[in-house]
Amino acid sequence: MNGLPGSPRLDFASDNHAEAHPAVLAALAAAAPGPAPAYGGDRWTAAAEAGLRDLAGPAAVPLLVFNGTAANVLGLSVLLGPGDAIICAEQSHFAVDECGAVEAMLGRKLLTAPAPDGKLTPAAVEAVLERCADVRTPRPSTVALTQATELGTCYTLRELADLRELCDRRGLRVYLDGARLANAVARLGCTVADIARFADALSLGFTKNGALGADALLLMAPGIAVRAPYLRRQQGQLASKMRFLAAQVGALLDGGLWLDNARHANTMADRLAAQLAPLPGLRLAQRVESNAVFVELPRAATDFLRPRWAFHLLPTGPARLMTSHATARADVDGLAEEVRRSLR
Numbered sequence: 001m002n003g004l005p006g007s008p009r010l011d012f013a014s015d016n017h018a019e020a021h022p023a024v025l026a027a028l029a030a031a032a033p034g035p036a037p038a039y040g041g042d043r044w045t046a047a048a049e050a051g052l053r054d055l056a057g058p059a060a061v062p063l064l065v066f067n068g069t070a071a072n073v074l075g076l077s078v079l080l081g082p083g084d085a086i087i088c089a090e091q092s093h094f095a096v097d098e099c100g101a102v103e104a105m106l107g108r109k110l111l112t113a114p115a116p117d118g119k120l121t122p123a124a125v126e127a128v129l130e131r132c133a134d135v136r137t138p139r140p141s142t143v144a145l146t147q148a149t150e151l152g153t154c155y156t157l158r159e160l161a162d163l164r165e166l167c168d169r170r171g172l173r174v175y176l177d178g179a180r181l182a183n184a185v186a187r188l189g190c191t192v193a194d195i196a197r198f199a200d201a202l203s204l205g206f207t208k209n210g211a212l213g214a215d216a217l218l219l220m221a222p223g224i225a226v227r228a229p230y231l232r233r234q235q236g237q238l239a240s241k242m243r244f245l246a247a248q249v250g251a252l253l254d255g256g257l258w259l260d261n262a263r264h265a266n267t268m269a270d271r272l273a274a275q276l277a278p279l280p281g282l283r284l285a286q287r288v289e290s291n292a293v294f295v296e297l298p299r300a301a302t303d304f305l306r307p308r309w310a311f312h313l314l315p316t317g318p319a320r321l322m323t324s325h326a327t328a329r330a331d332v333d334g335l336a337e338e339v340r341r342s343l344r
Helices: 022-031 043-056 068-079 101-106 122-131 157-170 181-188 192-196 228-234 243-276 299-305 329-343
Strands: 061-065 084-089 110-113 139-146 173-177 201-205 215-219 292-296 319-322
Touching (some): 043 061, 043 192, 043 201, 043 215, 043 243, 061 068, 061 228, 068 173, 068 201, 084 122, 139 157, 157 192, 181 243, 299 329
Parallel strands (some): 084 139, 139 173
């Protein structure tokens, strides 16, 4: 994964940095010639939506959007009522990495809860509910989860069931940010439907998994899809040339390529973690359950690696090393060897 002149040669900073999969580019080229109906009236969109229903279940209502933030804003807007607030993990994408999009565009407050491993627990949700018990505070109506989490961990199906049970009992909706849902499905050995049944709405990310730029929102709860097409239009996420979003999604759904890509990224993260874990002076800061490796590096090692390797250093200290569908074994082995050198 060669960078531009003057940039680090090998990139573990983000799966967003990876090139589009060749199959996606080929699908776009095939969809380009000639006219096609606009705003989703084309055969590519019909095929992509059918493929998404095959994954999530026949009751799912799929909507294609340009990116993950758009999916999150649209998905939450469908679930929220006037004055409602959202409970989420303190390091969730909604709260940290989307420039306050949910709060700015929807005018809804995010109520963050501690999640040391990235995962909300029923107890953490209950604690937020206890402190928001009267009209002086916003009314929590929706719990927003991320699967896989921002710390690379995955909710088990049992953990999702426990959260769903609590939310049903307390009258809360569930939204699931699935920007890396493919990685979670690959890790858990389950299906999208196994996870989707615990959510009222969820996103399924493709941009981080080989697409040029396309994500999907899946609406699962009965009755919530009525307003969604209008909200998508109002929020600027209805593509006029929808075939070019749909062609990307269709290419990744074809033959299970989306899952193959995620499995490869996870395998490369496992390979990297296995080589780093035994090294003296290093500590894996989180369990490796998707395509993210969080490792605490000595400052000298960080400085040694920076000129040649791109990675993200968290404000809290650990380095985040992300793999993708395009990460090669040689890339992983080369990084691990240079970490060894840096420690020497």
